[in-house]
Amino acid sequence: MQPSREFVRLLTDSQSRLYAYIFALVGDEAAVSDVLQETNLVLLEKCDEAMAASSFTAWAFGVARRKTLVHWQTRGRERLVFDESLLKMLADDGACAAEKTAGRMGQLKRCIGQLPDLARRVIDARYQAGQTVSQIADLIGRSTTATSQLLYRTRLSLLECIQAAEADAEEERA
Numbered sequence: 001m002q003p004s005r006e007f008v009r010l011l012t013d014s015q016s017r018l019y020a021y022i023f024a025l026v027g028d029e030a031a032v033s034d035v036l037q038e039t040n041l042v043l044l045e046k047c048d049e050a051m052a053a054s055s056f057t058a059w060a061f062g063v064a065r066r067k068t069l070v071h072w073q074t075r076g077r078e079r080l081v082f083d084e085s086l087l088k089m090l091a092d093d094g095a096c097a098a099e100k101t102a103g104r105m106g107q108l109k110r111c112i113g114q115l116p117d118l119a120r121r122v123i124d125a126r127y128q129a130g131q132t133v134s135q136i137a138d139l140i141g142r143s144t145t146a147t148s149q150l151l152y153r154t155r156l157s158l159l160e161c162i163q164a165a166e167a168d169a170e171e172e173r174a
Contacts, residue, residue: 007047035067036064039063108158122136122150123154125139
């Protein structure tokens, strides 16, 4: 089956989180790349299952966890080998952390959407385009000091917005 555009979008969006999750379990960059590649192959082969899953991220992390376990089992000849129950515990903790990070990223996107236009442009220039404060200052016609202050206040505003959203979510769970 040919992957749908939605599947490709979900897979692409999840790559950095999958990499971080696998890296937390494996710790070796070369091995992480191998495990991620094997994970992506399974995800592509089973794209119809992915679209039927209630949470693509949870499903993808499950595949990554299984591929990581296979990696550790094949490394059994090496000096340092972890017990499978420890690996499962680490994998579960990593999945929980990844879900929390995904939730925070969603909150961050919502909070950025609520920013005034200038603040949003400055944040995009700094973190999406990777521009320096000096370049942003030239772009918006302000001094570097004023631009630094604007960035500081905007980051503080985003932090407060995320913390408020987390507090609301915690209240709803209670």
